[in-house]
Amino acid sequence: MSNFLPNSLVKRLGANPLFNKEAFIKAHEPGQAITSIRLNPFKPVELDFYLADAVPWSSEGYYLANRPQFTLDPLFHAGAYYVQEASSMFVGHIIQSLGLNKEPLMALDLCAAPGGKSTLLNSTLHPESLLLANEIIKSRSIILLENLTRWGTANTVVSNNDPSAFRRLPGFFDLALVDAPCSGSGMFRKDEDAIDEWSEANVKLCRERQQRILSEMMPSLKTNGYLIYSTCSYSEEENEAMLDWLIDEYHMESVQIPCDSTWGMEHTTSKKYKASGYRFYPHLVQGEGFFVGVLKVRDVQPSFSLKKLKVEKVALPKDALKGWVKDYSQFASLMHQDTVHICAKEHELAIKAFQQVLYLKDAGTTVGKWLGKELLPNHDLALSVHLDHRLSAVELNLDLAQDYLRKEALPIELFDGIAKGWCLIQYKKLPIGWIKVLGNRINNYYPREVRIANL
Template identity: 65%
Template sequence: MSNLLPNALVRKLGSNPLFDEKAFLDAHERGEKLTSIRLNPNKPTSLDFEIAGEVPWCEEGKYLKERPKFTLDPLFHAGCYYVQEASSMFIAHVIETLKLGDKAIKALDLCAAPGGKSTLLNASFSSDSFLIANEIIKTRVNILRDNLMHWGLPNTVVSNNDPSSFRRLPGFFDFILVDAPCSGSGMFRKDEDSIDEWSEANVKLCSERQKRILADVMPSMSTGGILVYSTCSYSEEENEQILDWLHEEYEFETIRIPLEEAWGVEETLSSKHQAYGYRFYPHKTKGEGFFVAVLKFKGIQPMFSMKKIKMEKSPLPKDALVNWVENPNDYASFIHNENVHLFPKSVEAYVKAAQQVLYLKNAGTMIGKWLGKELVPSHDLAMSVLQAKDISSAEIGLADAQNFLRKEPLDPALFPAGMKGWCLVKYKGISLGWVKVLGNRVNNYYPKEIRIANL
């Protein structure tokens, strides 16, 4: 493949005397396909495939010996892990270095679909932190919502807004991740078709778009807030030059992130302002091409007033959730189109603020439909860490779990004698979804839109 790489890109990279052009080309020629996953710390279980090694900059990151058919794995559908490129997991190391998981913060993942980095942030931040995962493209926001639903945490809002919409939340966010749309050269080894789409003109176009996105979201950053900027591009115009632009336009301080030599991550400095950046090359690291930088905002700007946020009493009866949710008094709720949304009381005001100024696709965990006297549980609750521990459940084997995911009927003999009503189906102790046991038959309530069509 190396002779197909764009000459203009290779020539620019090769202008750096420290760049090993031959090793870079060889890595693309070999076309090694690495598969890595990141475990969900809130859904521990044993996996059905072999781990080949650890991702060194992310505690939950694992390399796999070979790529399994994830579609056939019930634990994949249950949100026990996320299939994610190893280089991008470096953001976990950034959060750990800055101790951002030690306190409650308000965070925004601006360009979030399909959700890999949002689930990473969710796992890395404290449970009383608040995350908005945003995606501007309507056709991509549903997969973002689904992936966060499978991850199972209730302190997240999924939104579908243009970056400029966040100006309505001035000085609101302590942390903003902008994984910017880019020319994609870092993914050439993984996606050969993207080579034909690369051009210097597209690099310039992407650079201009990245500046627009950053300019639009900047008013929502708090003083002292952290900006993490990343791309999957090798081009300096989309990476180090963006850092220089940020320093020229705004009051930023560059943050240096510690590295271990064995990782093979290359530390760079932007030419004008000596801002630190971190490059991942496939001939040096066990991962695809990636760039990331961390900046601290020093400017002063107006703050969103929380005084205008009105708290409303939940219309739910006090004991409505006792049989469904563990420690229901720890959570606030609202009802939208009969659907009950639950989130930690610690983030209630932030959810209300987001509701006032943004278009939300989901808020917290949508635990079910309230019919006035009873709750019809949702698939979201089956995926959630909120579910009550004493909900009726039945453990099933792999073949039956796969049939359940196909929305096939299950044999009533799989369920304990005398069991009736709503029941969680579990595989290796992890919830897959709901059935309703009705004596001599079992109704499968796995959502039709996400069922496995073929095995």
């Protein structure tokens, strides 16, 4: 692969006398790719494969000695972990270093699909925070929703909007993460197609797109709010130069993040304002190419007021969620047509504000459809950490769990002694979905759109 790296990019990187061009090229040779995962702290479980070294800047990140077939693993579908590139996990270290995990806040992940950084934020932020994960491309927003559903918490909202929509939420967010669409040079080792797509013209195009995205989003940040800006590009135009542009346009302040010198990332500074950035090169860290910088809003921002919004009464019996959601009385119930969602009561007005100005794919945890006298449970509820685990459940071995994920019929004798009605399917005590016991047969309710077609 090394012979196909763009000469113009390698030459520009090599202009830095401290840059080891030979080591960089060698790192892109076949067989150098690294696999890492991040555990879900809300769903602790012993995995079926070996965890090698820990990712040094991540409390839940681990490298794998070998890459298993994740689609064959029921624990992947249960949301026990997320397969994430190690360099990207540095965002969690940023959150902790800034103390943004100490108290509840409003957070936005603007370019969120497929969901790696959204699940990372959800794991790292204070548990009473609210995270809005947005994706402009409809097909990718579906993948984002699937991954956040697996993660299992009720303090997330998924939206499918152009960044311009966020101008309608002035001064709303304490934190915004913009993992901007970029020219993709940091992914050369992981994705050979990225090499064919890279060009200096595309770098320029991506920079213009990044500026538009950021300019549309910036009004939604609060005074003293933080912007975490990242790319998977090596190009200065998309990285350090963008920090200078943001400081010029929005009078922001650069924030330096403490790093252990043994981790290997390079602390860089922008040309004009010496703004701090962090570059991850595959010959220096166990991870792919990545850039991230942190800026803080100093100008006084207009703010969105929730005072005019009112909580609507929901036509749902008081105990409708009893037996389905643990501590159900502590949640607010939201209704969209006949579908019931739950969220923390303190997030109800914020979600209402989102409904007024954004197109939402999902909010909180989707519990199910209310049929007037009974609940038809949703797959989201099966994967939720708020599920009432006193519900009937049947534990399956690996082969049978894979059959379930294929949406195949299960042996009826497994359910001897289980009362008619809804029953959870579990693997290693983690729920992976619903079945319904009907006496002489079992109905598999694993969603067809996420079933495993080939195992």
